[in-house]
Amino acid sequence: MHQTEQVESVVVRFAGDSxxxxxxxxxxxxxxxxxxxxxxxTFPDFPAEIRAPAGTLAGVSGFQLHFSSSEIFTPGDAVDVxxxxxxxxxxxxxxxxxxxxxxxVNRDSFNKRNLKMAGFESNPLDDExxxxxxxxxxxxxxxxxxxxxxxxxxxxxxxIDRSKNFFALGLMCWLYERDVEVVEEEVHxxxxxxxxxxxxxxxxxxxxxxxxxxxxxxLTRYHVPATKxxxxxxxxxxxxxxAIGMGLICAAKCAQRDLFLGSYPITPASDILHYLSKQKxxxxxxxxxxDEIAAxxxxxxxxxxxxxxxxxxxxxxxxxxxxxxxxxxxTELPLVIINVQRxxxxxxxxxxxxxxxxxxxxxxxxxxSPLAVLAARSPGDAFEAAYEAARIAMKxxxxxxxxxxxxxxxxxxxxxxxxxxxxxxxxxxLLDDASAIEGEFEPYRRDPETLARPWPVLGxxxxxHRLGGIEKWDGTGHISYDPDNHHHMTMQRQERVDRIxxxxxxxxxxxxxxGDVLMISWGSTYGACVTAVRLARSEGHSVSHIHLRWLNxxxxxxxxxxxxxxxxxxxxxxxxxxxxxxxxxxxxNGRRYNRIGGVPLRVEDLRQEIVATLTN
Amino acid sequence: xxEQRKFRPKDFSSxxxxxxxxxxxxxxxxAGVHRALAKQAIPPEQIAVVSGIGCSSRFPYxxxxxxxxxxxxxxxxxxxxxKIAKPEMQVWVVTGDGDGLSIGGNHxxxxxxxxxxxxxxxxxxxxxxxxxxQYSPTSEVGKTTKSxxxxxxxxPFKPLQVAAGADATFLARTLDVDAKVMQPVLAAAMAxxxxxxxxxxxxxxxxxxxxxxxxxxxxxRADATLLLEHGAPMIFGADRDKGIRxxxxxxxxxxxxxxxxxxxxxxxxxxxxxxMTRTMILAQFESPKLPTPLGVIRSIERPRYDKGVHEQxxxxxxxxxxxLQEMLVGRRSWTV
Ligand code: SF4
Numbered sequence: 001m002h003q004t005e006q007v008e009s010v011v012v013r014f015a016g017d018s019x020x021x022x023x024x025x026x027x028x029x030x031x032x033x034x035x036x037x038x039x040x041x042t043f044p045d046f047p048a049e050i051r052a053p054a055g056t057l058a059g060v061s062g063f064q065l066h067f068s069s070s071e072i073f074t075p076g077d078a079v080d081v082x083x084x085x086x087x088x089x090x091x092x093x094x095x096x097x098x099x100x101x102x103x104x105v106n107r108d109s110f111n112k113r114n115l116k117m118a119g120f121e122s123n124p125l126d127d128e129x130x131x132x133x134x135x136x137x138x139x140x141x142x143x144x145x146x147x148x149x150x151x152x153x154x155x156x157x158x159x160i161d162r163s164k165n166f167f168a169l170g171l172m173c174w175l176y177e178r179d180v181e182v183v184e185e186e187v188h189x190x191x192x193x194x195x196x197x198x199x200x201x202x203x204x205x206x207x208x209x210x211x212x213x214x215x216x217x218x219l220t221r222y223h224v225p226a227t228k229x230x231x232x233x234x235x236x237x238x239x240x241x242x243a244i245g246m247g248l249i250c251a252a253k254c255a256q257r258d259l260f261l262g263s264y265p266i267t268p269a270s271d272i273l274h275y276l277s278k279q280k281x282x283x284x285x286x287x288x289x290x291d292e293i294a295a296x297x298x299x300x301x302x303x304x305x306x307x308x309x310x311x312x313x314x315x316x317x318x319x320x321x322x323x324x325x326x327x328x329x330x331t332e333l334p335l336v337i338i339n340v341q342r343x344x345x346x347x348x349x350x351x352x353x354x355x356x357x358x359x360x361x362x363x364x365x366x367x368x369s370p371l372a373v374l375a376a377r378s379p380g381d382a383f384e385a386a387y388e389a390a391r392i393a394m395k396x397x398x399x400x401x402x403x404x405x406x407x408x409x410x411x412x413x414x415x416x417x418x419x420x421x422x423x424x425x426x427x428x429x430l431l432d433d434a435s436a437i438e439g440e441f442e443p444y445r446r447d448p449e450t451l452a453r454p455w456p457v458l459g460x461x462x463x464x465h466r467l468g469g470i471e472k473w474d475g476t477g478h479i480s481y482d483p484d485n486h487h488h489m490t491m492q493r494q495e496r497v498d499r500i501x502x503x504x505x506x507x508x509x510x511x512x513x514x515g516d517v518l519m520i521s522w523g524s525t526y527g528a529c530v531t532a533v534r535l536a537r538s539e540g541h542s543v544s545h546i547h548l549r550w551l552n553x554x555x556x557x558x559x560x561x562x563x564x565x566x567x568x569x570x571x572x573x574x575x576x577x578x579x580x581x582x583x584x585x586x587x588x589n590g591r592r593y594n595r596i597g598g599v600p601l602r603v604e605d606l607r608q609e610i611v612a613t614l615t616n
Numbered sequence: 617x618x619e620q621r622k623f624r625p626k627d628f629s630s631x632x633x634x635x636x637x638x639x640x641x642x643x644x645x646x647a648g649v650h651r652a653l654a655k656q657a658i659p660p661e662q663i664a665v666v667s668g669i670g671c672s673s674r675f676p677y678x679x680x681x682x683x684x685x686x687x688x689x690x691x692x693x694x695x696x697x698x699k700i701a702k703p704e705m706q707v708w709v710v711t712g713d714g715d716g717l718s719i720g721g722n723h724x725x726x727x728x729x730x731x732x733x734x735x736x737x738x739x740x741x742x743x744x745x746x747x748x749x750q751y752s753p754t755s756e757v758g759k760t761t762k763s764x765x766x767x768x769x770x771x772p773f774k775p776l777q778v779a780a781g782a783d784a785t786f787l788a789r790t791l792d793v794d795a796k797v798m799q800p801v802l803a804a805a806m807a808x809x810x811x812x813x814x815x816x817x818x819x820x821x822x823x824x825x826x827x828x829x830x831x832x833x834x835x836x837r838a839d840a841t842l843l844l845e846h847g848a849p850m851i852f853g854a855d856r857d858k859g860i861r862x863x864x865x866x867x868x869x870x871x872x873x874x875x876x877x878x879x880x881x882x883x884x885x886x887x888x889x890x891x892m893t894r895t896m897i898l899a900q901f902e903s904p905k906l907p908t909p910l911g912v913i914r915s916i917e918r919p920r921y922d923k924g925v926h927e928q929x930x931x932x933x934x935x936x937x938x939x940l941q942e943m944l945v946g947r948r949s950w951t952v
Binding site: 031034035037189228229232233234235236237238246249250253258260262279280281282283284285287289290291293294295297298299300301302303304305306307309323324327331417418419420458459460461462463464465466467468469470478479 | 630632659660661662664666669676677679680681682683684685686687690692693694695696697698699700701702704705722723726925928929931932933935936937938940941943944945946947948949950951952
């Protein structure tokens with residue numbers, strides 16, 4: 001018999017070759033954990049190369065999952081269990097494994113050739129080797145056991161080998177008391193159309209599970225009890241890119257618009273295009289353009305044509321769209337630009353995360369070119385952020401940039417499904433009747449409150465008008481080179497963005513609303529920041545936290561809040577961009593913490609920063 | 617519903633002062649477009665004109681229709697998005713040789729290959745006018761301009777050849793000053809379902825005066841150009857005494873009645889030829905070697921991207937689950 005030990009939370013990392021199916025394994029284990037009632041946060045960490053040569057360090061793909069019986073916000077700093085499918089995966093991920101952590105390795109892959117490619121001079125699994133002394137090492141003959149399980153299947157050796165991740169998955173399900181039937185259902189939905197692989201994978205999955213039960217290699221199983229979510233309701237597992245797609249569909253439906261997406265494939269934003277391409281039945285038009293520029297331009301054309309128009313991109317794609325974004329600013333068209341940030345500059349780190357496009361988004365165009373900017377903080381939150389981006393774009397007739405990033409795009413978490421009927425109202429200044437207009441129609445005649453110009457329904461007689469990138473006379477929209485008018489229009493464009501702030505709710509402060517340290521963060525660092533602040537508070541430190549949804553405009557109450565703290569700490573995955581913005585506006589004493597590694601911030605580092613800010 | 621409405625050319629003209637240089641070929645094109653539009657039954661509010669940047673791209677401001685003066689080279693992309701959003705509208709793109717073939721070359725070839733239902737007018741004056749006189753991608757080799765004091769070096773594009781290379785379904789050419797050619801060409805372009813690409817040879821009397829004098833001058837036009845007509849033999853010349861014949865794939869000019877050759881030996885124009893080979897040969901004709909063709913070179917049917925997009929959306933709507941709440945809940949959920 002095995003004993004079962006109860007633990008609060010576990011961080012697991014699956015690592016293997018790009019061809020080993022680690023992302024799939026991780027996703028399915030995630031689903032099993034979610035349905036076991038745990039809170040989860042994931043961090044897929046894969047290389048830019050599609051299939052680097054097998055066994056190389058460059059080809060290692062990882063998937064980290066944190067599951068817990070309490071509320072969690074991050075995929076975890078240190079790994080409790082590392083599943084390494086080959087020596088390269090071990091070499092690349094061992095640093096993440098905590099002392100005395102569990103290490104499950106596919107022993108069959110530790111041959112001379114693989115060891116050499118991974119840079120090992122000797123086999124770390126050999127008894128004499130001491131390099132793994134600090135861990136609980138479980139070598140398992142994954143490849144051989146998979147082969148045994150599929151001996152009768154008639155499959156080729158290569159095909160059989162590709163099922164070995166299911167052995168590891170089965171074993172992990174046993175080890176953490178995950179319901180293997182949940183995983184079986186996932187395998188069904190994934191391989192249902194390929195009966196041969198379906199059967200093989202199911203068989204190997206079971207073999208892995210049974211191996212745990214029967215082999216006596218593992219003496220302890222672990223039990224992570226279900227979480228009690230803070231709110232009752234229907235929950236599901238969600239990834240950031242899908243959440244954005246759903247947020248946009250809901251926004252379009254609530255605004256009674258069709259949805260148009262102009263996009264060009266780029267990592268890590270492409271999944272939004274993939275997702276929306278499958279949602280045509282919701283009135284979604286997707287256009288895969290010839291380049292990033294055509295993608296945003298087509299979206300602007302569709303915005304003029306009264307659709308909820310969106311363009312999605314990442315990295316260098318954002319630079320390419322700059323000129324067209326300026327046109328959307330001057331023509332005052334509602335346009336949603338989604339930037340799933342990745343490591344830069346240039347091609348940078350395409351599959352890694354970063355938040356270094358903030359200043360580019362705010363200022364990276366010619367002329368005074370203000371647009372609204374908001375950021376998502378987590379995969380589930382990306383739904384609301386996308387919905388808000390669309391709502392504000394249409395209400396204020398302004399381009400809105402939604403900043404997401406690689407960690408949000410591919411990360412997953414449980415998400416409380418909102419009630420469609422309770423989504424915020426849409427306010428769309430459509431104009432489809434000219435009968436009340438005296439004289440010539442004026443496309444820039446504004447709503448006195450929002451300063452939004454009307455959104456004329458194209459095709460309406462009497463509303464014919466000409467838009468363009470040349471400065472226009474306010475009201476009539478005729479070309480104007482008048483100095484006073486240009487100054488006025490420039491201020492008008494800024495004012496319209498500023499007025500968004502008047503419609504935003506008061507800033508939420510986590511902790512006291514005055515004290516020693518105020519941490520201010522934005523984007524996907526939310527989870528790590530809030531966790532670090534909680535930790536520091538539990539240690540008795542006077543620290544509060546604000547996480548910004550809107551970067552432009554900034555909340556009206558922000559300056560006042562900052563004034564009530566002795567010091568401000570701004571952690572970012574860039575070289576101090578928000579810090580610079582805040583300091584130029586609010587002139588406070590502060591400290592910044594910047595880590596640009598292409599990976600999420602670590603809770604422990606942030607906790608130390610809080611302490612350092614307190615003692616400075 | 618608009619069938620009863622009758623239009624005059626001035627119904628399509630805006631109240632804005634036209635700001636092209638006096639004598640610019642664009643005036644004649646503008647008048648020609650106003651005239652052509654008045655002959656169809658489509659009201660101004662059902663028409664949108666999208667342009668890029670350049671002298672020609674000021675066009676939308678002089679139209680009473682919906683208009684969008686966008687950014688340099690990208691008009692086909694804006695027009696594609698618009699056409700998807702507003703399939704019922706007639707969408708025009710006005711571009712120039714610099715806008716459409718230099719900075720916007722990529723968008724041009726892709727819109728042509730997709731065959732989006734647009735009418736593209738490319739004003740070709742072989743010069744950059746708005747930036748005050750640099751050579752363009754259609755300028756002849758050796759052209760001396762502000763940016764090429766020792767003469768330009770690069771080989772020019774032939775717009776129709778580029779468009780043919782992108783498998784355009786409608787290709788035509790006209791002259792700014794020749795209403796007799798322009799009107800039927802515009803009528804055919806408007807009637808064509810798919811991307812109509814019309815090259816308009818245009819004079820820039822400020823920076824490239826006489827850009828097309830060698831073919832457009834009244835006294836030589838009949839000999840320097842070939843007016844194409846579907847189903848008719850290719851005969852040209854002031855006395856209509858010359859023909860074009862194909863020897864293998866090599867086109868040559870012959871004199872009717874000489875060397876035993878008659879009208880019956882002339883190449884008969886087939887604008888609906890689905891194969892591109894002969895179209896491409898024709899698109900390369902250039903005076904003085906061969907007469908510059910005017911009129912409709914190609915007009916074939918091919919599925920349209922914009923229509924296909926709508927068909928897919930409509931098809932998906934038939935069986936797709938449109939329940940938003942169910943979309944949000946997804947395949948797997950749990951309730952607490
Ligand atoms: S510069 Fe040339 S093309 Fe431009 S408006 Fe003047 S004459 Fe016409």
